[in-house]
Amino acid sequence: MITLDDFQAYLNADDINAAMKSACQAAIASPELMHLFMERFVKYSASYSHSVPTLCGTIGRSEQFCDPQVAIARHSNRGMDVAAKVFSASIEEFQDPRTGVSHRTLAYALLDALAAYAGLSDAAVERVMQAESWLDDMTQFVQDAYQAEPHSLEQMVRAMGFHAAAETIGGNEFSIINSIFFSGQREGDFGQFIKQHKARFAAGTVSPWYWIVIHGTSTTEGVELGHADDAIQALNLATRYSSVSEGQIVAWAGQGVRQLATIQTRFFQRVQQELREHAGLSVAA
Numbered sequence: 294m295i296t297l298d299d300f301q302a303y304l305n306a307d308d309i310n311a312a313m314k315s316a317c318q319a320a321i322a323s324p325e326l327m328h329l330f331m332e333r334f335v336k337y338s339a340s341y342s343h344s345v346p347t348l349c350g351t352i353g354r355s356e357q358f359c360d361p362q363v364a365i366a367r368h369s370n371r372g373m374d375v376a377a378k379v380f381s382a383s384i385e386e387f388q389d390p391r392t393g394v395s396h397r398t399l400a401y402a403l404l405d406a407l408a409a410y411a412g413l414s415d416a417a418v419e420r421v422m423q424a425e426s427w428l429d430d431m432t433q434f435v436q437d438a439y440q441a442e443p444h445s446l447e448q449m450v451r452a453m454g455f456h457a458a459a460e461t462i463g464g465n466e467f468s469i470i471n472s473i474f475f476s477g478q479r480e481g482d483f484g485q486f487i488k489q490h491k492a493r494f495a496a497g498t499v500s501p502w503y504w505i506v507i508h509g510t511s512t513t514e515g516v517e518l519g520h521a522d523d524a525i526q527a528l529n530l531a532t533r534y535s536s537v538s539e540g541q542i543v544a545w546a547g548q549g550v551r552q553l554a555t556i557q558t559r560f561f562q563r564v565q566q567e568l569r570e571h572a573g574l575s576v577a578a
């Protein structure tokens with residue numbers, strides 16, 4: 294059976310965590326930098342959210358996943374069952390059960406709060422968004438990593454490996470953001486500001502910080518844990534419903550795990566560089 298341990302050799306979690314921590318620490322230097330960091334992070338994260346279902350569609354359409362035990366070979370396609378284990382990560386992403394809105398809408402509520410905390414108008418936020426020219430390449434990388442041809446088992450499994458790594462590292466990134474942004478500043482101005490504000494939706498009212506905590510913190514198990522388990526289960530089903538060995542599936546998926554490690558490290562290092570440049574400009578001004 295494939296487990297997360299099979300992918301240790303494909304990524305260095307300590308290095309990725311260190312890049313994430315270091316960027317978050319740079320971000321809490323001022324309300325403007327916190328807002329800037331989170332605008333970039335929300336846009337980067339969004340590229341994952343809308344890409345997952347495209348991979349599910351590809352797997353569902355494929356004829357590569359078949360149950361060898363069925364009596365009638367023409368009735369053996371199990372692509373949708375494999376896809377379901379990837380799709381589980383998307384369900385709440387499109388509609389959070391407590392608020393009835395998508396995770397993206399929840400993320401915008403947090404950005405609204407951070408803009409208010411930094412005293413930024415719509416025009417000022419627009420300038421922050423216009424100032425960025427490096428993120429499109431990275432969101433494109435993520436979208437491409439979720440792409441596969443339905444006739445290529447190798448490509449689909451590689452994309453499933455990327456997804457599995459995104460869901461495991463995903464829990465870490467939210468837990469790191471939570472501990473540095475919120476837990477570390479709980480009693481300070483930012484903690485108080487968050488506690489005093491609410492994000493209101495037709496189905497429920499939550500903290501603006503809700504989008505972060507639902508993904509998991511160091512003390513709570515968020516949605517990412519279930520997504521990660523299911524993503525690994527998808528790889529086990531891929532082994533069961535294809536004629537290649539488990540070792541081959543791990544090797545193909547490992548390529549996707551390595552891609553995730555690359556883009557994740559690159560994103561956090563690049564956003565930290567932008568934070569540094571921005572802080573330098575503010576000092577100079």
Ligand SMILES: [Fe+2]
Pocket residue numbers: 386396508
């Ligand atoms: Fe999410």
Ligand SMILES: [Fe+2]
Pocket residue numbers: 382460463516517520
């Ligand atoms: Fe997830």
